[in-house]
Amino acid sequence: MTASAGSLVGDDAARTVHGFSGGADVVLLGAPGATPGTAVEASLPDVAASLAELGLPSPLAHLAGAPADQLTWLAEALERSDDVPVVVAAPDLHISHVALLDLLDRPGVRTAALVADPTAIVEGAGLAGRARVGRDGKQVESVGTAHHTVSRPDRALPGVLRVAPGDRAAAAQALRTAAPLADPSWGDDGVAAATLVLVRAGLPVQASPLGPFDWSRGGVRAVGAAGGPWRQRLRGASRGGDGFFSTYAVRPVSRRITGFGLGHGWSPNVVTMVSLGLGVLAALLVATGAWWAWVVAAVVLLVALAVDCVDGEIARFTRRFSPLGAFLDAVGDRVKEYAVLAAVASVAVREGAPGWPVALAAMAAVTVRHLEDYAYEARLRPSRRSRPDLLPADTPHDLGPQDAPTTFGPPPSRRAQAVHWSKKVVHMPIAERYLLISLTLLTRRPMLVLWALLVAVVVAVAWTQGGRVVAVLLRRDPTWGAVVPAAARGELDEQLDLGPLARLVGRLVGPASRPPFVVGLAGAAVLVVAVPLLLWTGPVAASLAAAVVGSALVALGWQPPVHDRLGWQAPAALWVAEALAVGVLVHHTVGVQTAAGFAYVAAVAYHRYDVVYRLRDTGTAPAAWLATAGLGTEGRLIVLLLLATFAPSAVVPVLWVAAVLLAVLYLAESATGWRRWIAAQGDPLATGARR
Template identity: 50%
Template structure:
């Protein structure tokens, strides 16, 4: 089926309704005199177009409305609750009501989208949400205030089938409360308040840049029709400055064309990867014009790389293959270009491989630290729960002197500071821009130094501030309560420790700082090897360092500095490999880059899998590849007994990437099959 709207964006297939919640009831709350068919009554069109069953609930007050919904709703299927006076386009509802999902969610709007003074009352529901957990923590009504509110609810609540029995019970209780008889209390607000204060986890789903009216209040979206607004909302949020203001405007134009020609997101991803590899191939040719073409193709690949996600989000169709390709493709393009530039530099007689290795190491460190820190923040704030209170309580659990109105709009100075910090983090679009600028100089050393210095500044910026907060204890850190003794958390998986370190951890337990001392000992071994030190000393230092790391890293990693471990161990392995291979001739140093690129690819893959699927790499992978500790010991021993490192690193890189890629592809496919086998909320699997 397709929506009977003008084809502003895409074809019928792109705008089709999938029917995930088809047949579920949508309860449209209305004030007296606002029944179906009345001029001021609710519009039934969006709900019919979504294949839902619209049920208009006209009641004198919130008590009567909640009681009627609780009596009419089926406890066995998902339901949708719609606020009185809501006017919204069908296209705005698709992400919440027409995609796979098993969670209870409410559509939210940024306060900055509201018309008028944010300090004035609004007909939208005032909320405080936790952006890390993506949960509603406090809800306001005409009689309940919210401390430090952050957003508003548009007026659409989807209650998952699993939560419906509890929701109906809470609504029956709320209908008996005195506040439910207050004529000023909106029944939608009270229904949402009852769920949150009653302990039902209500997730937040940002509505996007759509026009929404509720009562006399209005939230303005982007320009154009609802479908054009949907295309604008298909752009991923949180991008950097260059992506937001330069790349995404171009990608959306291409996405609009692709939606009308049935482009496959996976094909688009492969196209972006192909363009990036062609750019690297052109950069490997020592010719000014091929470098100019490579710069153009690199930015083109970045634009195309945005299109696959935009198409998938617009259509609400996602695949495990697409997620995997998108996750690994960016690194392949980036590493390939850096390697191609280093190759040209060596051909010119410049010593560029070590600089390329440094760029690879810094870029990977920057990302590992970033992802691990977000895991840390998530565990730190996991103890923060929604405000569980009786429905009649006039205030939530916030401080008495807290702000009770929406935050003011950003000033110009605040916007400048915000985007400056974004640029300082050096996201992917900014790095690609630097690579393209470097290509236009036609100087390998300039390009490599440009990326090295920029990433180093970004790393100091992020690591410095976060480490200072952690050491001073001002970041509110608390270990994750969900990870029990002996269990592995995300940080344990990101550490990539193998059998040697794990066995050592069972023999002796040491505090986390010992792991960092062990890393320094291994790095000392690398320096010793680079200075023609004694082989026995190098091996001894590596073994001692690895054991120290193992002593301090017994699962689960819950120390306040544990988030640093994955990047520290990566730097340690990179430093040791570089030291052992220090005396290789300049043209043969490519094997160091290749070996470390294979390891880095795996580390990225583990992070992406944990983030997107919640599943780590298979345990046998660290056994076969020895983990970072086992690889360091093996390389040190081989170097000490005189085995040439060039073939060891070259063939080792090939073996590692084959194992890593094969296991990763298999794991993503297995995860996808498992998702397809799960029943969709509100429907019975057949």
Template identity: 40%
Template sequence: MRLDERPLVGDARARAVHGRSSGGDVVVLGGDAATDLLESLEPFALAHRAGVGDGHDVSATLRAAADAADAVDTVDTAGRTSGAPLVLVSHDLRISPVALLDVLDGPRDVTAAAVVDGPVTDLRGDGSDETPGGFAPARVDPVSRRITSVGTVRHVASDPTTYAAGILRVAAADRVRVAEVLRAAATSESAREPGMQAFDLALLAVVRDAVVPVVAVPLAHVTVERGHEQRQGAAGSAWQQRLRAASRGNDGVFSTHAIRPLSRRLTAYGLGRGWTPNVVTFASLLLGLAACALAAVDTRWTWVLAAVLLQASLVVDCVDGEIARFTRRYSPLGGWLDAVSDRIKEFTLVAAVAWVAARRGDDLWWLAIVVLALLAARHAEDFAYAMRHRALSTRPLASRPLDVPGDGGAQGARTVVPAAPTGRARVVRDIKQVLHLPIAERYLVMSVGLLVYSPAFLLWALGIASAVAFAWTQVGRLGKAATRRDRFRADHPDPTLPHLVDLAVVPRPTGRGRFAWQVPGLLVAVEAAALLLAAGRDPAAGAAAYAWLAAVCWHVYDNVYRLRETGSGTPHALVRATLGVEGRVVVLALIGGFTDRPAAPLLVGAVLLIVAYAAESARGWRAVIGSAPAGRATDAAVDGSTRQDGSS
């Protein structure tokens, strides 16, 4: 198995190994490594350490692995190392080096293990041979992406969600601690358990120690074999499987079945010609803005062309993320550009359609404001809810003795990895995805509205669909919170919530309240209502009010994505300078109550907000670009765990 397996995808730069594990050590556990396994590890410039026992003595194997983990360059006063990583791999793993790129050459220097989803096939046919081996069931937290339990011949993984593939990359900074864990595991009763696989016990020991977090790296759509089991990947070569895996796996129904097949073809073309994600993002933005301009022209044929260009911009918008994932080149700025450009296209198209309606004599600016408020409130609430769960999921795990068979799961819990939904279950899952109204479904609604050539139809359809999606998520989440089924703990509040709340004087929520995640969306709704009252029935004032709300909503998204990509939001000085929601509501009350022509003051306010928000955002991103090393990424940028909406 080699990196030059054909057919290839992309040029040499797109397929390049960045050397992020170069100089590390690799230890093969459980026996002698097959030639094809060593060949798969060769591109990553790892030093193979011999003398790891005879493969049948698990204790000796783990002691030898611990000795290898101890062989580090330097150790600081805190016990952290600054050398190269250590790679532990099961001797019976068969995998292409292309599939190992995300594990051994990814952008994050963390301790991580590869995992694969089912179904897996038993290569023994009738299964009469009961020799131990194969993939180990594992449980992965869906928010933090940490492995929280692993099953072995002795240990049970309750409610497993995936399988451990058989390779663990230990970050250099974690080698000393992992060496201690492996050395202790070598003396455990579990190491003497008949049929125990050395790799499974090593991974379980690190997970149960709960000091070094083990991040799950999913190997989607690639063929992997371990022992007598195989997980069959997508059709084609390893590079074609990697291209298939570059598509996000949590897209909506329309994106999965209509948009992604087109975007992957365009991605393959771009990878062969040196396209970069940010350039593709700008191309998508230009296509979307061209669609908005055509909609503003107000002829049937320009609206048809606008619908086509809007879908084309969505296809191109998927390409930037696929290129980033394929090449493992991420940046916080790239994630922010991708997400914010989507909002710009949506805001502008809604404005163009409302403008056409006004020219036809139908004032729909109020409806445009309602649609915009629904979209922004829903996404602000989505992010706050996701970060609330992340705060709960990233709290330190409790360690558990290695020789205890159970992992603390509920009695009678499931112990096998569930099969992928089929039949009725798959239909139900697809319906739920549609009800969430992801971006592809929203763009489809807008494109159908353009084809119908009716501003009222487009805005009402988008508004109703957004309201249904908002109600769907609200009912489920509020129900769980009200019945205390949401795992909420006041002693683990969301640290980002105060940054999501645009209050200048009124105290911000701390996140210790069970329903505090509702506040960001509620504030958007309050300001939208104040704008509607201030604008009254004046179409010009309605347009100015929409511009005001668009500026506020852009700031909400900018703040959300900056928190997601960099971990820091906008400074409180900007909140005070723009008066906060409470101050702006007072201003809007004065405008609505003391002037008969609110359009001018609303427009002035919108311009001031746009200037303030844009200037501060530019300043903040200049600081991020100047301090962040190229190619590195935050957790969210890589795994998407807090990405609530977006096409990439």
């Protein structure tokens, strides 16, 4: 069924089918089931018609026999060839082809099952197929049938399974092995039974989330977002997990812009650059110091935030993911935020207020929050990795606790939702920070803008880091047991940004006599507390000595690979040490109001963000020589303190030169690394680069 023109979104190019499942073998598996004939179902095509809309051929056949026969016949269909995918669908499923695009026509999808949010089910929730997806959201861990229970189910199974060409032989073997074990007690849901067999046999089955679409099957009916399928797809293009302001204010605006852009062929990367330009424009308006310009800048900054959401929404709607977009996203948000802070600080200094140290502190606090978050997520990743329950196909219960619930949980209560959104706001994600900056810009009080952001982000850091550290110290951190020590240098080591001096100390000591992690923690405490304190109160030479001692302890205790319950605190601690020392050195020891320290710290901050984004999006770290060329955290700190000890008048000029050199160095290596990775991806359509 083709959607009416009034319900369409975007032009033909935006709605095009890429053909990732083109030529697939199609199998309808299971009993047709009853047809309720509800209003929602009447508006939806049956699954065969939807598959035809995607260019898939007519089904090979429809088998509705006993479970053993269904599995055997499906195995035979899989053995026909191994050069095209196989799409297995429930014959009684009613769903739009638009809802199937992310499973059947998206790059990066291999063998995968369509999974849906059970809270969208308005009728027959007890009849819906059930599954549990891993905490990382990547794989199906367990599946339920009439015979099999699934512990803690969190997804419904509408009834579509895609088997990748390279998995056909393994899937056929698993089905043939399981077929003799199947009996009528397994029920009529052949797609759920087949998915269960593949999961329990150890074949990775990706979880392909169904967006906010209408669907129905037998006595089950789920209702999606308002509007037709393409409108629902536009709604689902908004990234999940945003903050409160983004979810309820920014995204509704960005989707309107996205709808317009989809109809006019906008490129996601061009949209990213436009958002960056708007952020820079806001900074230039602020730099004028005029009240009216600050009001306009407040509006422009929020527009830039909305436009920044559009690039990802266009990419997700069209399923065209450019790896270049990951690089542009990595730098755009920081450039906009830092540029506005610098503009506000410059106006404050012109008016006789100490704008630069507060701006530097605010920038450092924002960076701390992100570094801590990324390091913590990297630490938890092993514990959140999907772990399918590998069992014989006829075992009635999965590996979950025997007393675990086997039905869908209730939707979150209002109190739970209020707590969730309150925590989101306190966490100060980017939309909340932009809102705070925009609102305070309206006051035309530069120090209020800077202090408000600094205090809000410090509270966010105290909330997140404090809670996590307390949980670790009180042994209430159940995830740590799943964190396996790394055998080689890992993500955490790359984020530390230790240079040649630290590596030299590590080589002199050797891994055999490696001190415990707490030694490095003591060194970090010296760098974070003693060095700035001595810079503030005593001779610079004393702070230099403290920096040497602290750096040596860090090098000893944090030799790669770092592995400790508090290891995720290490990158943020070293960042705070460097930023704090630079701020105190410039604005107290030397005693000048200059942007040199801000520029220097911004260059280093870019590098730290770049390391995180490259590890997250590409799985590769910057070139090994970069830590040597950039001297590392300990090297840069010691060189600056040496300069302050013997040539304090040269500190500010050297900071300016170092800021430029580091920016060029980091940007050049970053651009080279991203370009190399982009070239390795080949067709940009074939990458699932995160947006």
